[in-house]
Amino acid sequence: MSARGRAALALLLAALAVGPARADQAADLAQGKVYLRGGADGWPRALALFDGAARQGSSAAAYYLALMHKNGMGTARDSAAAVRYLEAAAAAQLPAAMFVLANMLYGGDGVARDDAAARAWVEKAAALEYPAAALLMAQGLRDGTMGFGRDPERAEQQLRMAAHALRHRPAEP
Missing domain, CATH: 1.25.40.10 (Tetratricopeptide repeat domain)
Structure with missing residues (x-):
C-alpha cells in the first residue's frame, strides 16, 4: 500500500474509532477555527460551527464560543454567556x-x-x-x-x- 493510501486508511480508522459524532465535532472545530481567524466576515460562521460542536459535547468548541462571547466576535459581547461556556470547558479539564x-x-x-x-x-x-x-x-x-x-x-x-x-x-x- 502506498504512503498516501496508508495515510487515508489511518484517517478512516481514526474517524471510526472516535465515532461519527466525534469526527463531526472535530471537523466543525477545525473549520470554525479557520473562520475565526479569517476576521469579522467569518465570525458568524465560526460561531455557528462552534455552537454545533459544543452542543455535541466538544469542550474546545465551548472554549472558543466563550472567547467569542467575551470579546463580542460575531455576537454581542456577553460575559455571562462566556462564563457559562468556560465553566463547561473547564469542568472538562x-x-x-x-x-x-x-x-x-x-x-x-x-x-x-x-x-x-x-x-x-x-x-x-x-x-x-x-x-x-x-x-x-x-x-x-x-x-x-x-x-x-x-x-x-x-x-x-x-x-x-x-x-x-x-x-x-x-x-x-
Whole structure:
C-alpha cells in the first residue's frame, strides 16, 4: 500500500474509532477555527460551527464560543454567556478555559468577583502545566493576591514550573 493510501486508511480508522459524532465535532472545530481567524466576515460562521460542536459535547468548541462571547466576535459581547461556556470547558479539564475563567472570576467580569474560585481554577490549570496559569499563580503567591497568602518560596517554585511548561507548550484546544 502506498504512503498516501496508508495515510487515508489511518484517517478512516481514526474517524471510526472516535465515532461519527466525534469526527463531526472535530471537523466543525477545525473549520470554525479557520473562520475565526479569517476576521469579522467569518465570525458568524465560526460561531455557528462552534455552537454545533459544543452542543455535541466538544469542550474546545465551548472554549472558543466563550472567547467569542467575551470579546463580542460575531455576537454581542456577553460575559455571562462566556462564563457559562468556560465553566463547561473547564469542568472538562481544558486548562485554557480554566485560566480564562479564573481571570474573569478574579476581575468580576460577567460574574461576581470570587477570589477563592479564581484561585481554585488557576491552581488546577497550573497543575496541568498551563504556562500562563503557573505565572499567574506565581504572581498571586508573590503578591498575596487572588486568595493566596504571600509565599515567595512557593512563588519561585511556580516560576520554575512556568518556565518548564513554556518549553512544553500544550497544543491549542
